[in-house]
Amino acid sequence: MKPQRILTPLYITFTFLLFLSCQKKASNTIVPLNTKAEVAKLISVADRFYKNKKTDSAFFYYNKAKFICNPVTDTQNYVDIINDMATIQQNHGDFIGSESTVIEALPYLKSLKKPEHAWNTYVTLSNNYLNTYDYKNAILYNQKALTLKTASWQNLAAKKNIAVILMEEGKYAESLKIFLALLSKPEIKNDDEFYAKVLDNIGFCYFKINDLKNALSYFNQSIEIRQNKKRPFDLGKSYLHFAEFYKKSNPALAKKYMHLSYQQFSIINDVDERLASLKLIIENSSDKELKKHSLIYVSLVDSIFEVRQKAKNQFAKIKYDSKKDRDENLKLKTHKAENELQLERQKNRNIISYIIIAFSLGLILVLYFYLTSRGNKEKIEATYNSETRIAKKLHDELANDIYHTMAFAENKNLSIPENREQLLTNLDAIYSRTRDISKENTTIITDENYVLVLTEMITGFTTPNTNLVINELDVIIWNTIEKNTKVTIYRVLQELLVNMKKHSNATLVEINFKTLDKNVIINYTDNGSGININEIAFRNGLHNVENRILSIKGVIDIDSALGKGFKVFIKFPL
Known part of the structure; x- marks a missing residue:
């Protein structure tokens, strides 16, 4: 029976089992449902809560929408949801959590048809890095935003963000250069809020590079616009910059602006900016006033830490609970699908089992008869x-x-x-x-008497005209060598001695044994007539000797020439 006839059924069976395996995998694949309508409904609810400043409820519904939204088929909604969730976390001072949320949108930005959604992602991520003092990445993601084909105001806003980051780094000259370039843009001049911010920041940069004349000029232009618009945050920023400007030259006026700044930020309850104002007030106060404002500062820090920590925990819990619910729902759906397919799969398993059993029995029988x-x-x-x-x-x-x-x-x-x-x-x-x-x-004895049997066989070839010398045969630990190996060595030496006696006319034969590096080495030498090792007849005569040594994973080398005796080197592992 040829090996191909045995292997062919194996190939057929393997192919059949592979086909069934593929069918099983295909049957277990869950086809994603179209959830766009449900996602849109949840986003609408979340937007309503967000508009009413109920950010915890808004975050809950955004998160719920995220887990049923397919990012591949509904990429725009998915990215928008991520951006809104990250913005809520950012507004509550959870910059690390916001970063963790917004990076989930990065893999899908290339699939967006409207680049402004990607712009929102990059800018949100940049603001998180800015607030965690990672200025390098903050600039990087604004630069990414600049590469997008968005509206001109978004392009200008990204440049303004880069200038603000440079200002935070203390690179006022670089920041000033960007702000001055922005000032000439008509889009900025036509937007009072944007224009006033640029003017104020230019004034601050001039102040930091000690150009006080230009600094005061731009501060005045900015506050004139802001006083007309009466936006507390913008007025608070201007007052804060005036306070720093006059801190050394006119401490009393500076202190007035510090308190004005604190009042404006208190109106909108901007805690971070209130703390900045309080810090300046404390630095320029003494006695009772210092104590009063220090207590306010400490109380404010404690309260904001507690509020933000609660917000972080709340957002984390919402995400965790939502994920847990989603995983449980997915398990239930999977379990249901598996139950529906259980009977069919059981039938397939039974069929496969019968085939395997029948094939195995057949194969065992074939192999048994073949080997026998x-x-x-x-x-x-x-x-x-x-x-x-x-x-x-x-x-x-x-x-x-x-x-x-x-x-x-x-x-x-x-x-x-x-x-x-x-x-x-x-x-x-x-x-x-x-x-x-x-x-x-x-039959060759291979027990503890092997050395005596081998010695007796070798010395049996001694004649009045032929002397045999055996060296260090008893040094080899023959008990550790396999039976088949000992039989092989016996037969090989016997074959060599028989050939010597028949053909070589040798008067002296020497057989040396030794161990080296976990190998046994045997050197056979006689002073007979020798033979031409290139003769084919000779090679055929010692073919069995070579095959025997190779069968025990050994090495054999034969060296001889006419009139120069006969040498054999044998090495095999212990």
């Missing part, structure tokens, strides 16, 4: 080869000698002592050859 047949064939071949070899030895080595001895006995007068002596000598030679053939085919 091959083993019997090998035994028959081995027996045949052994019988053929023995028959050849009997014919080549004994038949002719027996024939000549019989002829000698018939033709010679055996009453003559010399003839009787010659007959006995011939018979002894025939007996010796018969004993050698018997030894070659007897």
Whole structure:
């Protein structure tokens, strides 16, 4: 039976099982539902809460919408939801949480058709980095916003943001350069709020580079616009800058502006800016006034920390609970789908099991008959080869000698002592050859007596004309060597000695044993007639010796030349 015939059913079965596996995977895939309508409804509810400044409820519904929104098929809504959630967290001072939220939108920005949504993401992320003092990334994401094809005011706003960041870094000259360039833009001049901010920031930059004349001029232009518009935050910023401007030259006036700034920020309850104003007041106060404002400052810091910490925890809990609910719903849906498919899959499993069992039994039977047949064939071949070899030895080595001895006995007068002596000598030679053939085919002892058996076999080739020398045979720990290896070494040395006795006419044979690096090394040397190792006949004669050594993962090297003896190097692992 050829191996291909055995492997073919394996290939067929493997292909069949792979096909069923693919079918199973396909059946377990859950097709996403179209949730756009439900998402839009949740966003509408969240927007209403956001407009009414109920940001906790707005965040809850935005988050709920996010978890059912498919970011691949409904990318715009998904990014908008993320931006709104991040903005709420940012407004509550949770800049780390806001950053964690907004980066979820980054992988989907390239799929947006309207770049202004990506602009919102980049600017929100930039503001988070600015508030956590990572100015490098704050500038980077404003630069990303500048690469988008958005409205001109968004482009100008991004540039203004970069200038503000440079100002926060203390790079007032670079910041001033950008603000002055923005001042000439008609879009800014036509927007009083934007224009006043640029003027105020220009004045602050001039103040920081000690150009007080220009600083005061731009501060005055800015506050004139802001006083007309009466926006508390903008007025508070102007008053704060005036306070810093006059802090050294006119402390009393500076203090007046500090209090005005604090009042404006208190109107809109902007805690961070109130703290900035209070800090200036404290730095320029003493005695009771210092104590009073210090207590206010500490109380304000404690309250804002508590409020913001609660907000952070609340937002984190909303996200966690929503994720938990979503995971549980997904598990329920998956469980339901699995239950619906359970019967069908059970049928498929039963069919597959029957096929595998039948195939396995068939394969076992085929392999059993194949291996049994091959083993019997090998035994028959081995027996045949052994019988053929023995028959050849009997014919080549004994038949002719027996024939000549019989002829000698018939033709010679055996009453003559010399003839009787010659007959006995011939018979002894025939007996010796018969004993050698018997030894070659007897079972080899491989137990603790192996060394004695091997020594006896080797010394058995000693004759009056041939001396054998064995060195360090007993140094090898033969008990640690496998039985098959010992049998192989016995047969190889026997084969070498038989060839020596037949062909080499050697008078001295030396066999050395030693161990080196967990290997056994055997060096065989005789001073016989040698042989041309390139002769094909010679190679065929020692073919069995080489194969035996290779079968025990050994190495053999033969070196010989006509008239220069015969050498064999053998190495095999312990």
